[in-house]
Amino acid sequence: MSGADWLSYSLQDFVMFGPQVFLRLFVRINQDFWPWPLLAVLASFAVPLLLLDNRPATRRIALGLIAAAWMTSGYGFLVGYFGPINWPAAGFGWAFVAQGVVLGLIALAGAPRSLQARNRVLAVVWALAVVGLPWLTVAESGNWRALALFGLAPGSTAAASMLIVGLLPGIWRWLYLALPLAWGLFSAATFWTLQTWWLLGLPVATLILVGLGFWLSPSRAQSPG
C-alpha cells in the first residue's frame, strides 16, 4: 500500500469494535474473576501503606505488588479479554507482562528508594488514584460493575503505577515510562475514536501522575530548600 493509501485511512478504520463491547470487558473480567477483584482492591491499598514503611523489605513487597498488577492486567485483561476483539491489545498485554517481570526483578535486586518526607503525599495521591480512576468506566457505561480496578484494568494500573517512577534506580525509571506512555497514546486514540470521553481521563491521569512521580522523586524531596 502506498503512503497516499495509508493517509486515506482514519482512526475509525483501525478501531474494529464498539464502545458497548469494550465497556463490557470490565464488567466481564470483574464477574469472571469474582471474588479476586476484592484482592486487587486490597493490594491497591496495601501498596502505599507498605511504601510508608521505612524497612526495605516492605518497600520491596510494595514494588512486587505493583509488578504483579502489571502482569495480571496485561495477561488477564489485555491478552485474555481485549486481545480477541482488538489484536494490537494482545501485543500490549505481553508488554505489560514483561514490564511486570522487569519490575519484579528490580524489586528482587533491591528495595526502592524511600521518599521520606514526601511518602505521605505519595500515599494520599496513590489512594486518590486507585479510588477515583476505576469510576471513569462506570461514568462512561452507567454500570457500577464496570469498575476499572487497579491490577485488573490496564489504564488504572498504568496510571497509578506512574507515581513510583521516582523510586526506581537510574536508567530504569526512563525505561519504565516507555510502555505506559505508548499505552496512553494508544488508548487515548481508541477512546477518542469510540467517543468515550470519560475514559480519556485515564491517559490524561497517566501523564499527570508521571509528573507527580518525578516531583515526588527522592532527589527532589531531599534537596535543600
Added chain:
Amino acid sequence: MALDRRRFLMGAGLAGLALRAPLLFAGPSSGPESSAITRKIPGTDEAIPAIGMGTWITFNVGGDAALIGQRTEVLKTFFELGGTVVDGSPMYGSASDVVGEALVSLNARDRVFAATKIWTSDESATQQEAERSLKRWNVDQFDLLQVHNLRGWQGHLESLRAMKQNGEVRYIGITTSHGRRHREFAQIMEREPIDFVQLTYNVLDREAETRLLPLAREKGIAVIVNRPFQGGSLFRRFQSRPLPVWAGEAGVSNWAEFFLKYIISHPAVTCAIPATTKVEHMKENMGALYGELPDPEQRRRMADYVRSL
C-alpha cells in the same frame, strides 16, 4: 452435489419466503403481496436477496456470551426476513467466530451465502487463510472469497481462480472501501475474470457511479455495496429530519429504507450489506428488501433531497 444442494436450498428458501412474506414481514412499507427483491449474479441463474448483512464492528464481541446471544438474535431476524448474504473478514477480530457460533446455534449453515475475504500480505497463503476462515465460520464451503482491499491481490486472485476451478469456492472477487484505489480496482475489473466486486456506495458517496458501477455492468460482475449508511453517519446527520413527502411513492417508509433502496435500485448493484447490532434496526434494514423501488427520476430526487438538508 454440495453446490446443487446449496443452490436448491437457497432457491427453495427464496420461494418459501415469497409465500410467507405477509406473515414474516409486517413492516410499514411492505404490501401483503410483496416478495423479497433479489438480484441475479451475472452470468448465472442464481439470484440472491438484495439486502445482506455486514459484520464489521457489529459482530466483533469476543467471548462475551451475552452479546453473542444477542447477535445471534440479530442474525436470526436477518434469516427470518429473507436475508442470506453474510459478509466478513479475518480482519474483523472475533466477528468470524461469532458468526460461526451463531450459524451453529441457529442451525443455519445451509441457509447462509457465506462471503469472507482473504486478508494477508502473504500471497502464497490464500488457501491456508481460507481454511482457517472455514473453521471459524463452521461452514463446509464459502460461496464467495474476496481479496480484502486489494492486499496482495495478484497472488491471491491466482490462487482463488485455482480454488474455484477445484470447486473449493463458488465465486471470487475483490474489495475496496471508502473510495480507495478505484483506478487500480477498475483495471483489475477490466483484466481479471472475477465474479464479484465489493465497494463503497451510498447516497452521499457516489464516486462509484462514474466508473466502477458502469464497468461492473459492462463486464458482468456482481456488486456488493459496503458502508451503505456511511458507517452510521447518515443516520446521525439525517434521521432527525423528515423524509420527503413523496417518499412513499418511492417505496420508502423510513430512513433505513431510503438509504438502502437508493443503493439497490441502481441497476449494477447486486446486494447491499448494512451492519447492525440491534434486532429492531435489522427489521428496518430488511424492510428495504420488500416493496417498490425508486425509479431513476426518484433516485435523482432522493440524492437532491439529501444534499438539500
